[in-house]
Amino acid sequence: MNYTVIKEGGLFFLTDTNGDIAGDDQKGHGLYKNDTRYLSRMELFINGDKPTLLSSEANRSYYASIRLMKVSPDEGAIEMVRERYIYDGMLHEKVSLTNYFLNRTRFDFSVSFDADFQDMFIVRKYRTGEVGQVLGRKTSERGLSIQYKGKDDIVRETHIAWDAPESKADTEGNVHFTLDLETQETKHICFVIAPVQQEEPRPIMRTYEEGLRLLEASYDEFYRAAASVTTNVDVFDKLYQRGVQDLRMLMTDVGYGDMPVAGLPWFAVPFGRDSLITALFMLPLNPNSAKGTLRTLAAYQGTTNNVERDEQPGKIMHEIRFGELVNTKQSPFGPYYGSVDATPLFLVLIVEYVRWTGDLSLAEELLPNVIKALAWIDTMDETGNGFLTYHQEAAKGFPNQGWKDSANSIVHRTGEYAESPIALSEVQGYVYQAKNGLSPIMMKLGYPEFAIKLEGEAAKLKEKFEHAFWMEDESYYAVALDRKRNQVQSVTSNPGHLLMTGLPDKARADALVKRLTAPDMFNGYGIRTMSTDSTGYYPMSYHNGSVWPHDNGMILLGLSRLGYKKEAGKLLSSLLHASTFFEYQRLPELFCGNDAELGYPVPYPTTCSPQAWAAGTSIVFVQAMLGLVPDALSQTIVLDPYLPETFNELLAEHIRIGAGYLSVKVTRTANAEAPAVEIIENTTGYRLI
Template identity: 35%
Template sequence: MSTGAPHAQLVRDATFVHLDADGGITGTRGTSPDGLFVRDGRHLSLWQLTVDGSAPAVLSPVTPVGDGTGECVLTPEGTRDAPPAYTVLRRQTVGAGTFTDVLSLVSNSPEPLVADVVLTLAADFADTFELRADDRHYPKPGSTRRTHRTDTGLEFDYRRADWHVRTTVSATPAPDDIRIEDTRGEDTRGEDEGAHALVWRLALEPHGRADVRLGVVALPHGDPHLPSIVTDRTAVHSVGSPDTADSPDVSEDLDLACRQGLADLDLLTIAAIGVDGEPVAVPAAGVPWFLTLFGRDSLLTSYFMLPYRPGTAAGTLSALAATQGQSHDAFRGEQPGRIVHEIRLGELAHFRQVPYGRYYGTIDATPLFLVLLHAHYEVTQDATLAVRLERHARSAVDWLLGDGGLTEHGYLVYTPDPGGLVNQNWKDSVGAVCHKDGTQARGPVAVCEAQGYAYDALRRTARLAEHVWHDPSYARELDRLADELRDRFGRDFWMAEDDFPALALDGEGQQVDALASDAGHLLWSGILDEDRARRVGRRLLEPDFFSGWAIRTLASGQRPYHPLSYHRGSAWPHDNGVIALGLARYGLADEVARVVAGLTAAAAHHGHRLPEVLGGYDRAASARPVPYPHSCSPQAWAAATPWALRTALRQSIR
């Protein structure tokens, strides 16, 4: 029998299910919780099949076969001389708030059989923030859970004040019996809220077949009807085709990685509301933790895909303009003009037990919004969106100059948020913005890449003001601010001894001197002069940075380096994608080729799907890239990275 992968994940239309190899759910928590998830809530926490009193063995584990569907093959225990009497073929599919499980029992016997089939199930409606491995507990005063029997199955119901969510389960044929299962060693019959079992006695004719079809509908709080998302899979050819004559020779592995990335982005596309109330499709950040709109992630994903799918950028920009900050709210970091970091729709966000309902704690989403807005105009030569979002763009610039810190501090700065994110750049884990000795920078912190984004945002918005909004005085002012920022940055961030930019400036204006991959983003934004940019680009391909698979987040040999640290030694594909675009900007074709080759080889070891994060181990130490244990997969900006690499290859040979 195949031992296979221990888990499988099916994703579609803002809904995902995390399953064991046999298609079951056990209600796990921690780094890899299983269950059916919709809008940050778990709508199934138990889904266990038994046949004739025991769990069937796995002949073939759940394997995704496309479009949110997985298949597996199970069988009762047997021996060589007494093989199993029947086989269970299982096909499971997720859609917009739905989960379908079709069980087909196929008899292998010449005699009639009766199979006792039992499915034990429950719904705990846990918020995703409860399930993380950080031992946090959240009170839920007045909450109630109830289970109601229906003619064809069950309805699970959870209420707390004005919060109401449900999960319905219906079966064809209807179960012969429904019973309460005591999974906690207690009498649950009085409260009727524990696990339940659906029971069938299925008659099988000789070599016959019997099917049970189970349909699950998750009904989240608010509007329970989740829209299906239809992505235009031909749109990749609408502006720039991978087959066009100006594309360089692309390896088969890179082409396969691009195709897999496109398929993953289709799965991760979710519905959002645009700036004028229109429905738009946007890339969610990833599963299991981030199946929602994320400012930074969605913006960079859209930028990577811009030459191939400009509609993704248009949807993202409209959705983020619709959620742009309007007032000051310290709890969630909202400020006028600021672009949102993430949007959560779960119970804990609803009751403000976590700040992430609309959380604005990001230093870089606002300048990246401006970068993408101009880039969309530049690529499509269609000014419609730039005109439509002019007010939002000007408000974003006002945030850069005001609450963002450019006027007061000379740089974009953030102060660690004790109730939210300590670090508010893309390396947002605790301790990620550190000195060479490993100590965390103390705020207000000015991370280097955010200054590059701000410089690029000012330059690009000046071009919109000049060519689209017809406001030359505003364009001149933005160009002046960009010039001054570039001059300050070159003076304050450059570390002469290391011949490399500092990771950040701390609240005292001192350089945070760790050697980090963030410097590569400065090539993409263009804030460095050409000579320094080329030196930085070549430095990032030295062995302490470049593992052979990818550029590490932190150069090895420094005290805080750890190859399995989230941001202090691991390697992120999207980070490398940004760096590759920066290398191409300065004509560093050999360096681009090495980054592309390393990441393409890494993708080939993962079925051509780049994970969110790779371990930072040297390629010479292992024949395969070492996986990061808590990596999201699929993950949007990792899925889009092969397309950024394709673009970098094309640009580097021009």
């Protein structure tokens, strides 16, 4: 990465690799809270010069360490180590300066701060708008504060404090420290930057050491509550640990419980689709992550018809922002609802959460939201063909509203873009899975007529779907139907999600799997978003030829559930190999679709890292290898493991199912098709199948 980023809760800090935010920065670096940049400059100097980068380490998602040096040729150097983290609403940074000259050295160490309080959309040049102004700057012996009043009449402040008394600060934001160090002597200066919005309480000031200890303790608590997984494959273990750590960093609570945000740096907010899929992936890790996700999205469920936000009653939001432009209605993202799949995925997550936990109380709590979501699905058949469709209404919204939301992602063989309303293949699968899965839940809750109705609707949808979407000449499903009910006959990864939903029958599932793993779709590192034989294919396209780990994760769930063990193992191994080429062995949001014959996966030019659903893919690997499918309603657990090549042992402990835990050890045997299974713990009370 050409940047350094850390996050905790509602704050994230993005800088260049030196750890600086340059005053003339054009890359959006800064300290952000509620989509507002509370720090737009933080540059460190020694005697007026910027030091040189030696190394940058961010192996811990929540902590960064940057080593710099100001060298005087043939005489020595001043080494500077910057260590930072975020905790309890504040950025903490410790700067350690060491004298490596032969003699005692006196020098000026300075930091230049500023805060422009710009809305993130303006910073990223996505929007323009009327904004407020900086009210003033104040200095004290060990502090500096900058205050701003927005067009939304909210007063925002950035408070900067440091612990070194021998300092001098001016109202331009420059802070100077005169240091006099013996040879090899080190001086530590700690900074605390606290962004505060009007009427918020001031954060509790803590020492650098105390804050770091509490932050690390919160990570330890997260790990203790999560499933633990180890194997004989070091590459996998590192990927899994990195994924779990990144997911912990990406958890945020906006008032309804912790939920995963989409990714860093620009999508550190609740999303519908992204957060739901990530929470779905996280169920084997800790199903509690689903509760905050569902409650947050239920709280923002659509209530009215609002063309500017693509909102309708019952619809689950796509994305929410909290900045000045949203507050003054200069941006539609407060929240924006332009997502066709978030609503059925909301229902799918409820279904899968109940299957993992047996927690019918949450389903009952969210029953009004479920009914509204189902009503929205049933009214969004804009072409009269019985399928859920989307159509952009908002002038500043998205023309395509499935997970492939770029403007060119739904394309006919002729090269023409499909006209909306559009019915996407995978979305119909989500609706089928939701209705089918909700039926037994409604029966348990005491609504038998509702349950029977949902089961019947699912069966009818399946029949209509098979007739409308199947392409005989391709032995594959069309990606979509356009406004004239014509098939959009591109071969894409979208229908691969149908395997997870259980919609295709055996023969068509076989054909689907065969094509997904054929060379035109499978590039050796994963399944492409579009076949190399389809019009519009381009390996560097965002959605028409690239490889997305989460997309592969959805397909992998289906392969595992339906018993396609070898294909699942092939896909898992390819993604695992791809991960070794990326920084910190972190699966990126996406990478290019070039063939593996190159010898390495080609990075996509711009990508979020870390990305929540990419991080969650490593957890899907575990579920796939275990062949694990719990059903708390029938009190059964399917356990049908398969170990891909190089895996000889898999130990998964403390997997929460129902009111208990499952721990299992899988070991390769001479018959690789049937590994040995040892149940170490099963306090669920459920029957293993």
